[in-house]
Ligand SMILES: Nc1ncnc2c1ncn2[C@@H]1O[C@H](COP(=O)(O)OP(=O)(O)OP(=O)(O)O)[C@@H](O)[C@H]1O
């Protein structure tokens with residue numbers, strides 16, 4: 065059974081009014097436990113709307129959304145779903161609730177009614193996992209954006225979540241903060257097998273995923289490994305997206321008749337291929 | 347510009363007063379203040395002052411800092427004192443114009459001002475030794491019996507927690523908006539009151555808009571973390587009443603009994 069299964073999901077905001085807008089249009093998607101899926105798409109393509117369906121913050125207008133077989137439309141199962149799917153949102157300032165870091169991380173477990181010692185243990189372990197144990201007693205407004213996002217991740221981990229859904233967690237961060245957050249997510253995926261759904265506008269971030277889902281106008285436009293997705297440069301451009309710099313360069317060079325391998329993804333790989341190419345032609 | 351505003355006046359430390367259960371502190375303070383108003387003989391005031399002084403020393407907070415909390419109310423204390431000097435009938439000492447200074451007036455003035463001073467000092471002793479977060483927890487716990495009568499104890503406490511979390515953020519934001527407006531030539535420092543108020547509008551409008559957006563996103567984040575009100579919720583830092591607390595309560599009972607004794611004997 066797939067971990068996340070989205071069937072024929074349609075979501076219409078304000079149906080029956082003049083502001084009616086179809087944000088998701090018959091989306092089908094299935095994500096296995098332990099996958100790292102990046103979701104790409106232009107502004108308004110329905111990424112956030114999709115993310116919010118995964119833990120029942122929004123309910124489908126049509127279709128269904130299952131988490132480990134639990135239906136988000138079923139009110140009784142909603143809390144179990146929310147415990148398993150941790151959410152991290154874009155704005156680091158608007159998702160921390162308590163005035164002290166450790167209290168904030170404890171917020172989820174407290175809501176689940178765990179007993180105090182257990183909460184304490186979970187809070188310590190989660191702060192350790194995101195490398196923020198030092199900042200236990202800090203006030204959130206004294207932290208950097210990247211640190212705040214890591215606290216938000218710790219807050220989800222403390223609920224024993226199996227899956228993190230991150231909705232552009234790095235959009236408001238500086239390069240260093242972006243790096244910190246992505247590293248943390250990667251580490252949690254690798255070391256704990258946590259399933260990751262990572263929405264982003266940064267192609268370089270998406271290329272570290274196992275799989276990329278491209279959204280366009282409320283539909284899944286493409287779905288495959290980063291190499292497969294980025295190989296289709298015209299397809300990406302049609303969805304209004306860029307490809308990583310290295311891929312773009314290779315694509316342009318291949319158009320000029322320079323025979324480079326097609327599946328280059330990173331700048332290191334590009335440098336290597338170019339070196340090999342120059343050696344060969346000399 | 348606004349960054350030097352701090353919330354509350356918590357002074358971190360590890361004295362006995364800091365370690366007391368905040369609920370016990372709030373309740374004892376409450377009863378202590380009632381007793382200040384109930385017992386008004388000279389001996390009782392002597393005892394109250396001695397207790398207050400002992401607690402101030404015990405708290406480990408610099409005396410000057412504690413006394414400074416009197417400053418904002420200094421004028422009110424003085425005013426009350428002067429009013430009482432002249433408004434009590436009794437043995438006249440001197441007469442200024444229509445006002446008669448009496449012995450009873452001096453006595454009463456001293457009592458009332460001392461009462462005010464004690465009230466302020468003891469209350470600030472609470473806020474100096476208890477973090478706002480602990481005060482919030484104490485509030486929730488103490489008010490929870492009244493939930494039966496429809497008092498939203500948990501919701502009030504949650505509101506305070508969120509306020510404590512967001513006040514610094516909103517202050518930072520105000521500062522940013524003010525600077526942005528000033529860089530475009532806005533002027534918040536000159537002109538009469540009306541003009542200054544009118545100049546505040548371009549700050550308040552974006553601030554409110556952003557506060558509403560924040561509230562919206564925060565509500566969503568809370569829901570995503572399984573928040574569903576106070577029912578079935580536990581607390582990591584549950585408040586515990588321990589040895590020190592019973593000691594404090596015993597001390598307070600002793601104080602009350604001796605005050606009653608003095609009153610009966612006198
Ligand atoms: N609360 C709302 N009310 C009405 N329409 C909405 C609402 N939220 C989103 N929409 C519309 O739904 C569509 C999809 O929005 P969504 O936020 O899911 O896009 P997105 O891919 O997350 O975009 P972005 O990259 O800007 O975050 C957009 O056309 C948007 O205008």
Ligand SMILES: [Mg+2]
Nearest residue numbers: 111112113231
């Ligand atoms: Mg979005």
